[in-house]
Amino acid sequence: MYRYVGCGLPNVFLRNGYEMVKTPYGEGVTIHDLDGLHQALGSTIVGSPDPLSGAEFRFIRTELELSQKMLGQLLGCNEQAVARWEKGRSKVDAPAERLLRLFYKQAKLGEKKLAVALESLQELESTPPAPRKFVASEKDASWSARSERIRA
Numbered sequence: 001m002y003r004y005v006g007c008g009l010p011n012v013f014l015r016n017g018y019e020m021v022k023t024p025y026g027e028g029v030t031i032h033d034l035d036g037l038h039q040a041l042g043s044t045i046v047g048s049p050d051p052l053s054g055a056e057f058r059f060i061r062t063e064l065e066l067s068q069k070m071l072g073q074l075l076g077c078n079e080q081a082v083a084r085w086e087k088g089r090s091k092v093d094a095p096a097e098r099l100l101r102l103f104y105k106q107a108k109l110g111e112k113k114l115a116v117a118l119e120s121l122q123e124l125e126s127t128p129p130a131p132r133k134f135v136a137s138e139k140d141a142s143w144s145a146r147s148e149r150i151r152a
């Protein structure tokens with residue numbers, strides 16, 4: 001069996017689905033359908049009744065493509081709390097763990113209702129803040145508003 005540590009989990013062993021290859025830098029490994037492997041791992045982790053380890057918490061967060069800061073904001077804590085959980089310096093709060101499992105199940109496995117919201121958060125996080133103004137208008141006794149960037 002091949003011990004796969006590239007995902008950040010210390011205890012993943014592959015029976016098959018990989019090939020040892022020679023590269024100019026030495027021997028390497030190619031894993032078939034890496035995204036599928038990660039989804040299988042994520043599904044197993046969030047479906048387990050066991051508390052999440054720090055490495056498992058980090059794996060699920062990175063699979064959701066959320067930074068520690070953004071996840072902290074979603075969970076109502078700061079990024080330092082998330083970092084402590086991931087490093088195993090403190091136990092993951094039970095409500096935070098349940099929410100992370102729910103986010104993963106909905107974004108990756110279920111009806112994917114939260115996937116659009118998580119993508120929107122990822123986009124917001126990658127967009128540098130810029131001055132903006134809000135333009136509102138009324139039509140037929142109903143208001144609408146939009147955001148515009150202020151050009152320098």
